[in-house]
């Protein structure tokens with residue numbers, strides 16, 4: 292049993308799609324969230340820069356004495372080397388492995404698409420993980436650099452034409468490959484779930500990294516005897532590296548509920 296908080300981080304607000312699912316399946320856990328809103332996006336940056344930023348995010352969460360660290364960011368998950376993530380002193384979860392496992396479980400034709408940031412697609416992290424689990428499955432990736440901006444600017448309503456046209460453009464080559472399963476390989480994308488689903492005629496299995504990752508976190512904490520036995524609802528402490536104004540409105544879209552918890556602007560060192 293461990294009453295310390297779960298630490299969750301992302302380059303911005305996308306990681307809140309993981310927090311949303313953690314609230315559902317681990318409602319009694321405390322969470323410390325860090326969104327590096329001052330430096331979002333990470334996905335168009337070099338590997339070295341992404342690793343540097345991720346290390347600073349992790350150092351912040353460790354300074355809060357969290358019991359587990361969750362990289363709720365496809366870009367960091369695809370880039371941070373195992374030599375670092377295996378030695379954090381607390382359990383670590385990323386979004387790649389849980390999403391890849393779910394894709395392997397769901398695909399019928401063995402044709403899996405992955406959408407993500409440029410860094411995630413360049414790394415082929417999803418393709419490598421899927422090959423290690425089911426070598427016969429073919430993986431088709433497409434980088435979608437516009438989508439993080441679409442989402443961070445709140446253009447997320449299902450009838451928003453900018454969001455729809457952007458998603459349509461990025462789906463085209465994947466539809467031509469006849470994918471039957473699609474990993475939303477960036478934590479910003481589940482908020483566009485209905486648009487993806489609609490443009491794929493509801494015929495493709497969509498994988499939301501928030502849902503699979505939250506289940507994975509629960510499994511790890513359960514296996515290690517680290518769940519809290521708190522009876523009351525847990526609290527969430529939100530931290531961002533840029534202005535807090537506007538956070539609550541956009542964050543509530545990601546969370547699917549009003550922001551309920553403390554909110555602070557923090558400096559990373």
Ligand code: DGL
Pocket residue numbers: 301302303305306331332333334335363364365366367408411439476477478479
């Ligand atoms: N949520 C991040 C991811 O999953 C956002 C990407 C970015 O910062 O470019 O990749």
